[in-house]
Amino acid sequence: MAQRNIIPFGPQHPVLPEPIHLDLVTEDETVVEAIPSIGFVHRGLEKLVEKKDYQEFVYVAERICGICSFMHGMTYCQAVEEIMGLDVPPRALYLRTVWAELSRIHSHLMWLGLAADAFGFESLFMNCWRHREGVLDIIEATTGGRVIFGSCKIGGVRRDIDDGTMKGIVKKLETMASEIRRSTDVFLNDYSVQHRLKGVGVIDGEEAHRLGTVGPVLRASGIAMDARKIGYAAYRDLKFEPVIEKDGDCYSRCRVRVREVFQSIELIAQAAQKIPPGETEIRVTGAPEGEYFSRVEQPRGEVIYYVKADGTKNLKRFRVRTPTFANLPAMVKMLKGAGLADVPNIILTIDPCISCVER
Amino acid sequence: MFLRKSPWIIHYDATSCNGCDIEVVASLTPLYDLERFGIINMGNPKHADIFVVTGSVNPSSSAVVRNIYDQMPNPKVVVAVGICATSGGIFRECYNVLGGIDKVIPVDVYVPGCAARPESIIDGIVKALDILEQRSREFKKLRVESQRQEKKLRRYRLND
Numbered sequence: 001m002a003q004r005n006i007i008p009f010g011p012q013h014p015v016l017p018e019p020i021h022l023d024l025v026t027e028d029e030t031v032v033e034a035i036p037s038i039g040f041v042h043r044g045l046e047k048l049v050e051k052k053d054y055q056e057f058v059y060v061a062e063r064i065c066g067i068c069s070f071m072h073g074m075t076y077c078q079a080v081e082e083i084m085g086l087d088v089p090p091r092a093l094y095l096r097t098v099w100a101e102l103s104r105i106h107s108h109l110m111w112l113g114l115a116a117d118a119f120g121f122e123s124l125f126m127n128c129w130r131h132r133e134g135v136l137d138i139i140e141a142t143t144g145g146r147v148i149f150g151s152c153k154i155g156g157v158r159r160d161i162d163d164g165t166m167k168g169i170v171k172k173l174e175t176m177a178s179e180i181r182r183s184t185d186v187f188l189n190d191y192s193v194q195h196r197l198k199g200v201g202v203i204d205g206e207e208a209h210r211l212g213t214v215g216p217v218l219r220a221s222g223i224a225m226d227a228r229k230i231g232y233a234a235y236r237d238l239k240f241e242p243v244i245e246k247d248g249d250c251y252s253r254c255r256v257r258v259r260e261v262f263q264s265i266e267l268i269a270q271a272a273q274k275i276p277p278g279e280t281e282i283r284v285t286g287a288p289e290g291e292y293f294s295r296v297e298q299p300r301g302e303v304i305y306y307v308k309a310d311g312t313k314n315l316k317r318f319r320v321r322t323p324t325f326a327n328l329p330a331m332v333k334m335l336k337g338a339g340l341a342d343v344p345n346i347i348l349t350i351d352p353c354i355s356c357v358e359r
Numbered sequence: 360m361f362l363r364k365s366p367w368i369i370h371y372d373a374t375s376c377n378g379c380d381i382e383v384v385a386s387l388t389p390l391y392d393l394e395r396f397g398i399i400n401m402g403n404p405k406h407a408d409i410f411v412v413t414g415s416v417n418p419s420s421s422a423v424v425r426n427i428y429d430q431m432p433n434p435k436v437v438v439a440v441g442i443c444a445t446s447g448g449i450f451r452e453c454y455n456v457l458g459g460i461d462k463v464i465p466v467d468v469y470v471p472g473c474a475a476r477p478e479s480i481i482d483g484i485v486k487a488l489d490i491l492e493q494r495s496r497e498f499k500k501l502r503v504e505s506q507r508q509e510k511k512l513r514r515y516r517l518n519d
Contacts, residue, residue, distance in 0.1 A: 017380040017383070042374070066474055132385075
């Protein structure tokens with residue numbers, strides 16, 4: 001039997017900009033066990049609800065994670081609106097959908113770049129991030145921020161997108177789609193990429209479901225689970241089918257994300273057609289009382305917010321279950337039996353967001 | 360002198376929300392292109408000249424920040440990116456946040472913003488280049504001085 005070694009991975013490591021620590025127990029080149037330890041990004045912001053009032057807390061919720069920041073803000077706003085029984089204007093719901101899909105595109109393009117970096121394809125990494133800047137330009141023009149938008153508020157949205165701009169956005173995304181396709185075709189067709197990703201980190205549908213995975217990781221294993229189908233915001237009026245793949249390896253997870261980029265572009269075009277005129281926000285008075293579970297499909301999967309309020313300005317309890325937290329057990333499972341060289345690829349294909357996990 | 364031509368940076372996320380991290384990486388990619396200044400993002404602290412930290416510190420990440428700083432060779436410069444790294448920002452009232460990076464290591468350049476924009480990150484790093492150059496000159500002077508002292512001591516010993 002080969003000798004067992006423990007290789008520490010992280011918290012500072014070149015694969016991911018974020019600190020995650022894994023103890024990889026190896027036998028020769030094979031990982032036998034992976035023991036994750038977390039706590040490097042824990043801030044304890046759930047307890048901050050006691051110090052900030054419920055309207056101020058939207059800003060904190062947006063800063064749980066800087067990549068899907070808009071969706072975090074949106075989930076929080078949905079929960080509070082539901083408790084207070086607010087009727088959010090439909091135009092605001094459509095605008096939220098547009099921004100949420102834009103942030104999905106930018107998140108997936110960012111992930112594609114980082115994945116390319118992880119398997120050592122530097123020029124592809126640079127190309128994906130170049131495409132991403134185009135999406136960030138749209139976001140900056142419509143909200144004022146590049147990564148943290150600050151445009152969602154309880155009772156609606158802060159800014160409006162006029163019809164001319166909306167048409168421009170759809171047109172720009174169309175031209176961008178053909179450019180993006182040139183880069184994503186490399187992911188789908190290139191021999192060396194397939195060599196690194198195919199058959200690596202396989203998890204079948206049953207196992208993935210049992211471990212409670214969400215988002216692209218679950219959909220890549222052939223289970224059509226997409227929280228957008230619940231019909232929050234404007235998704236109930238839009239036509240789309242969850243993207244699924246069968247194989248459950250790194251390559252299919254990559255494929256799911258590539259296809260979702262184009263799906264999001266299509267959803268924005270649909271939303272731009274159907275967006276109704278009218279108000280973008282309503283006045284909010286009083287304080288919430290009650291509790292609610294709010295669910296939203298983020299780029300990484302389904303996020304669950306639990307909000308409990310007792311009729312005062314400060315919330316009683318606030319709890320977040322983020323997608324990466326749900327995907328970590330699957331990651332540990334995938335790492336078992338993998339080669340040491342595949343570890344970065346496997347960690348990256350669950351699209352880990354450590355600041356979400358630890359809050 | 361030549362450090363200025365191609366300083367290598369190391370980036371660590373202390374307890375950032377990712378907002379500043381992706382902006383740090385964005386400033387290295389084609390649109391902003393920090394690499395035109397010869398700047399490369401390194402994974403190894405022993406190869407790096409500029410330490411870019413994002414986010415405030417908490418008890419477990421402060422040990423890592425300290426460790427990376429100690430492993431970097433002299434001369435070195437620390438750039439704190441984002442308002443969290445400067446003072447704790449929106450999270451400064453959280454129970455697990457100690458405050459800005461300067462609670463753990465000396466900081467030379469503060470880049471404000473939530474999230475800090477790539478333009479201001481580039482500006483901060485270019486400012487750090489001047490400090491790095493000045494520090495490397497001082498470091499060289501110090502080394503020359505210490506060598507001279509050593510020589511002197513050796514001569515004394517020989518005379519004995």
